[in-house]
Amino acid sequence: MAALSLLSLLLILLLPLCLLLVLYLIVRPRxxxxxxxxxxxxxxxxxxxxxxxxxxxxxxxxxxxxxxxxxxxxxxxxxxxxxxxxxxxxxxxxxxxxxxxxxxxxxxxxxxxxxxxxxxxxxxxxxxxxxxxxxxxxxxxxxxxxxxxxxxxxxxxxxxxxxxxxxxxxxxxxxxxxxxxxxxxxxxxxxxxxxxxxxxxxxxxxxxxxxxxxxxxxxxxxxxxxxxxxxxxxxxxxxxxxxxxxxxxxxxxxxxxxxxxxxxxxxxxxxxxxxxxxxxGLSPQRSYVMAFVEVVSASILRLTALFFQWNWYSSIEKWHAQSKQ
Structure with a gap:
């Protein structure tokens, strides 16, 4: 059981390193x-x-x-x-x-x-x-x-x-x-x-x-x-x-x-x-470190963006509701 846990920990640590290596090889332009x-x-x-x-x-x-x-x-x-x-x-x-x-x-x-x-x-x-x-x-x-x-x-x-x-x-x-x-x-x-x-x-x-x-x-x-x-x-x-x-x-x-x-x-x-x-999106990226940040944080930032949109549209609805009063 301990060996399995250690293996899982190693995989968790290796995944980011593998992703960084892949990004180092593929980001363009250089x-x-x-x-x-x-x-x-x-x-x-x-x-x-x-x-x-x-x-x-x-x-x-x-x-x-x-x-x-x-x-x-x-x-x-x-x-x-x-x-x-x-x-x-x-x-x-x-x-x-x-x-x-x-x-x-x-x-x-x-x-x-x-x-x-x-x-x-x-x-x-x-x-x-x-x-x-x-x-x-x-x-x-x-x-x-x-x-x-x-x-x-x-x-x-x-x-x-x-x-x-x-x-x-x-x-x-x-x-x-x-x-x-x-x-x-x-x-x-x-x-x-x-x-x-x-x-x-x-x-x-x-x-x-x-x-x-x-x-x-x-x-x-x-x-x-x-x-x-x-x-x-x-x-x-x-x-x-x-x-x-x-x-x-x-x-x-x-x-x-x-x-x-x-x-x-x-x-x-x-x-x-x-x-x-x-x-x-599909914009060029020269920094593999920044590419890593983009890949890892994309989902959470998309969620954050949706909260901003919710706030903006709520403000628009409230504004027009008040204007009609």
Whole structure:
């Protein structure tokens, strides 16, 4: 009997080790390190918020930095701020990401890029039933089509680069690109679309040693958040709670660390890590340890997610019941 118990204990101990071994053998793509120093980092939406924070941090780590946005005045301010803080000369490009020809001209002027950070984005929260289709198209055009435009414009030179060290394409999504949120219908659609783009693109460019990172920031204290809060439906506030916003510098640090490690999914806070696990699906995973965590915790986190959905839908039912009184 004692021998049988010892055997059972050994099997219990061996199973996790066997799973780790299997995951070590099968996780793809393989781990990679992407250097930033002395590389060309190009950031869209680089004149403010997260984009400016990423550009600033990349410059402080010795990168050659270019930033793109629509307003030349804001670009000039951002350039001066980065130069004063880091001493790095920053190239600026004024263009609308919806204008592919303008982006192609920027590509020719900027030269080959090693790390392309597709960070631009707009969000106009409102229930779909009352939101104008022009606003829906605007978000889709900027957030999703604009990302296609950027990658399409810059990818040929990245694939033909003479610096054969690993390169990176970074897409800035949102936690609203992991889970649907009341009042964010169009925005969620545009950010969910980035995931499909990222997963398929990684397969297409892995042979060129270009690695895709998909960043999922939470609410971030940026000028855009101020405008968003003015429009956010009251029920959205009830469902999402009153959690504090992250600082742009915090998101930039998480994002750049994820880029340098070649991580496909880059969460930015603890909630983001949980969402990354529960929504892992068929996304690439470079870390066999993280893959182990995903496999082992998937069931319990799915149960947790169902409790969240129960709470959200209960809040919606209660809200509408009170509205009818």
């Amino acid at each position: 781990p990679v390190k992407i250097p930033i120093k002395d590389r060309h980092v190009f950031v869209t939406g680089g004149s403010s918020g997260i984009g400016l924070a990423i550009a600033h941090r990349a410059a402080s780590e010795g990168a050659r930095v270019s930033i793109l946005a629509r307003s030349q005045a804001k670009l000039d301010e951002a350039k001066q701020a980065i130069q004063l803080a880091t001493g790095v000369d920053v190239a600026t490009f004024s263009a609308d990401v919806r204008d592919f020809d303008a982006l192609r001209r920027a590509t020719e002027e900027a030269g080959p890029v090693d790390v392309l950070v597709v960070n631009h984005g707009v969000y106009l929260p409102k229930e779909l039933a009352t939101q104008e289709l022009d606003e829906v198209r605007f978000m889709i055009d900027v957030n999703l089509i604009g990302s296609f435009n950027m990658i399409k414009a810059f990818l040929p030179a990245m694939k033909a680069r003479t610096d054969r060290r690993p390169a990176s394409v970074v897409l800035m999504s949102s936690q609203a690109g992991q889970v649907g949120i009341y009042g964010y219908t169009a925005y969620c659609a545009s950010k969910f679309g980035l995931r499909g783009l990222a997963e398929a693109l990684q397969q297409e460019i892995i042979a060129d040693d270009i690695h895709v990172s998909l960043v999922f920031p939470s609410y971030t204290d940026t000028p855009g958040l101020v405008e968003e809060n003015k429009r956010r439906p009251p029920l959205t506030r009830v469902i999402t709670g009153s959690s504090g916003a992250m600082k742009a510098d915090e998101v930039a640090e998480k994002a750049l660390n994820g880029i340098k490690s070649g991580s496909f999914i880059v969460p930015c806070n603890f909630e983001g890590y949980l969402l990354a696990i529960v929504t892992a």
